[in-house]
Amino acid sequence: xxxxxxxxxxxxxxxxxxTRSDLNQSAFATAVGIDRSALSQLLSGASTR
Numbered sequence: 870x871x872x873x874x875x876x877x878x879x880x881x882x883x884x885x886x887x888t889r890s891d892l893n894q895s896a897f898a899t900a901v902g903i904d905r906s907a908l909s910q911l912l913s914g915a916s917t918r
Contacts, residue, residue, distance in 0.1 A: 880914050887912075 887897050898908040 876914070880912060883911055 887894065890897055890900070892900060894908055894912075895905050898905045901908075
């Protein structure tokens with residue numbers, strides 16, 4: 870499994886957690902201790918960092 874596959878799986882799981890949390894992106898980011906912009910970048914999939 871390469872980096873792109875792992876990032877896709879991570880993004881899908883993160884979206885599932887966000888949906889299940891019943892929080893908006895800003896509240897979810899605060900709850901997990903990251904910046905809102907970082908969460909947006911993780912969810913966008915534009916980068917495979």
